[in-house]
Amino acid sequence: MTDGGDAAGGDGPDDGSERPDPPYEAAFASPDGDATVARLAQTARRYGYGGLVVRSRTAAFDAAALRDRYGVDVVPAVEVVADEPPSASGAVGNFRPDYPLVLVRGGTDALNRFAVEQDRVDVLAAPLSGDGGFNHVLAKAAAAHGTRVEFDLGPVLRESGGSRVRALKGLRKLREIVGHYDAPYVVSARPASHLDVRAPSELVALGTEIGFDADWVRAGLAEWGRLAARNRERLSAEFISPGVRLGECEEDDR
Amino acid sequence: MRHLPKHLRPRWRYLVVGLESWAGATFARGPFQREVWYAAQNLLGDPGSADADLTVVRFRFADGAGAAVVRVRRGEVDRARAALACVDEVDGRRVGVRVRAVSGTIRAGEESYLGGAGGFGDESTVVLGPDDERGTGRRRADGAVDAATSTGRVGATDAETSVPGRSDPANDAASDDN
Numbered sequence: 001m002t003d004g005g006d007a008a009g010g011d012g013p014d015d016g017s018e019r020p021d022p023p024y025e026a027a028f029a030s031p032d033g034d035a036t037v038a039r040l041a042q043t044a045r046r047y048g049y050g051g052l053v054v055r056s057r058t059a060a061f062d063a064a065a066l067r068d069r070y071g072v073d074v075v076p077a078v079e080v081v082a083d084e085p086p087s088a089s090g091a092v093g094n095f096r097p098d099y100p101l102v103l104v105r106g107g108t109d110a111l112n113r114f115a116v117e118q119d120r121v122d123v124l125a126a127p128l129s130g131d132g133g134f135n136h137v138l139a140k141a142a143a144a145h146g147t148r149v150e151f152d153l154g155p156v157l158r159e160s161g162g163s164r165v166r167a168l169k170g171l172r173k174l175r176e177i178v179g180h181y182d183a184p185y186v187v188s189a190r191p192a193s194h195l196d197v198r199a200p201s202e203l204v205a206l207g208t209e210i211g212f213d214a215d216w217v218r219a220g221l222a223e224w225g226r227l228a229a230r231n232r233e234r235l236s237a238e239f240i241s242p243g244v245r246l247g248e249c250e251e252d253d254r
Numbered sequence: 255m256r257h258l259p260k261h262l263r264p265r266w267r268y269l270v271v272g273l274e275s276w277a278g279a280t281f282a283r284g285p286f287q288r289e290v291w292y293a294a295q296n297l298l299g300d301p302g303s304a305d306a307d308l309t310v311v312r313f314r315f316a317d318g319a320g321a322a323v324v325r326v327r328r329g330e331v332d333r334a335r336a337a338l339a340c341v342d343e344v345d346g347r348r349v350g351v352r353v354r355a356v357s358g359t360i361r362a363g364e365e366s367y368l369g370g371a372g373g374f375g376d377e378s379t380v381v382l383g384p385d386d387e388r389g390t391g392r393r394r395a396d397g398a399v400d401a402a403t404s405t406g407r408v409g410a411t412d413a414e415t416s417v418p419g420r421s422d423p424a425n426d427a428a429s430d431d432n
Contacts (some may be wrong), residue, residue, distance in 0.1 A: 035409030193352035194409045198339045205335035
């Protein structure tokens with residue numbers, strides 16, 4: 001097999017795993033989705049992902065065992081789904097100590113605003129689902145509080161007609177605002193089964209087609225991993241606060 | 255009509271596409287080709303779709319697993335990738351689509367990648383995970399199990415079933431590029 005040799009296709013799709021920051025996908029697992037975490041991990045591995053974020057809190061799995069078996073970094077996460085900010089706030093407080101990643105699903109103006117103004121929230125998921133909006137105020141808040149704004153490619157992959165057009169419109173608007181304020185972001189196809197997963201090179205190609213920069217999409221896929229690594233360090237016992245950590249004392253220091 | 259002189263003939267690339275669906279799902283080349291063109295037209299528009307071509311030149315799919323070779327004009331490979339990613343259903347059956355390789359000739363592509371793709375082995379009642387979900391499980395040679403439970407279909411792996419090891423290859427994390 002010859003690998004293309006295309007002048008236009010020179011994005012080296014399979015080199016992704018060799019980079020320091022491999023792409024991650026964030027999926028819903030059974031019972032929220034139609035596949036178990038193990039099946040998703042197997043699929044992620046085949047498709048060339050370096051990691052898998054599990055958005056479903058109720059999914060039961062052994063992340064360490066799956067990591068050993070499939071060579072994919074499995075990150076337990078929770079995607080908080082709430083109607084109002086107060087209930088979301090309670091859920092975030094409950095889950096924050098136990099999960100490396102805490103996501104809040106947006107969809108209303110109030111929830112979007114809540115998520116980007118909380119340091120405790122890692123990702124504002126699907127901000128443009130429902131009738132939620134996004135503007136420069138939220139983008140500035142997201143940049144200030146480090147909340148990643150999710151670019152949801154799911155509707156572009158799986159919807160058609162009017163809803164797809166609306167999703168594309170939303171993605172473009174979000175891209176312009178987030179890009180302008182340099183707010184942090186993540187990219188995902190929001191798969192709910194192993195059949196919904198698409199390979200990183202496909203997502204990059206799709207992103208390019210709908211106006212994203214290829215490297216920008218790659219960075220968004222890898223951001224999940226960087227975020228997970230940072231938060232795992234923060235959850236570890238040695239961590240006290242940013243810049244302060246429990247080190248070993250040297251013998252002479254006493 | 256006479257053949258075009260060689261320098262005027264279009265140059266092609268061939269995308270080897272891995273296809274997956276639930277156990278038991280079957281569809282033919284026709285519906286798949288229709289979905290590919292439909293996806294390309296919706297994403298790339300008529301001109302882009304015509305440029306990319308996207309003819310399915312080889313196709314094999316049975317019982318939830320298969321592969322295809324899709325012809326693309328050279329230089330349009332990335333746009334073709336994007337269009338193929340948007341194929342999510344064929345004949346009403348959900349499909350997973352992945353470009354496994356890009357090849358310069360049909361033969362090179364089909365030799366390396368259309369070999370023994372997937373296929374399901376035995377059928378048995380399995381109990382999944384901690385929720386004790388029970389259903390009919392179909393095991394794939396690569397260690398994947400599709401279970402039909404009371405709440406719907408669940409994709410799982412062999413190790414999660416009540417009788418693991420029946421289809422488990424030595425390493426079910428290995429690449430399926432067979």
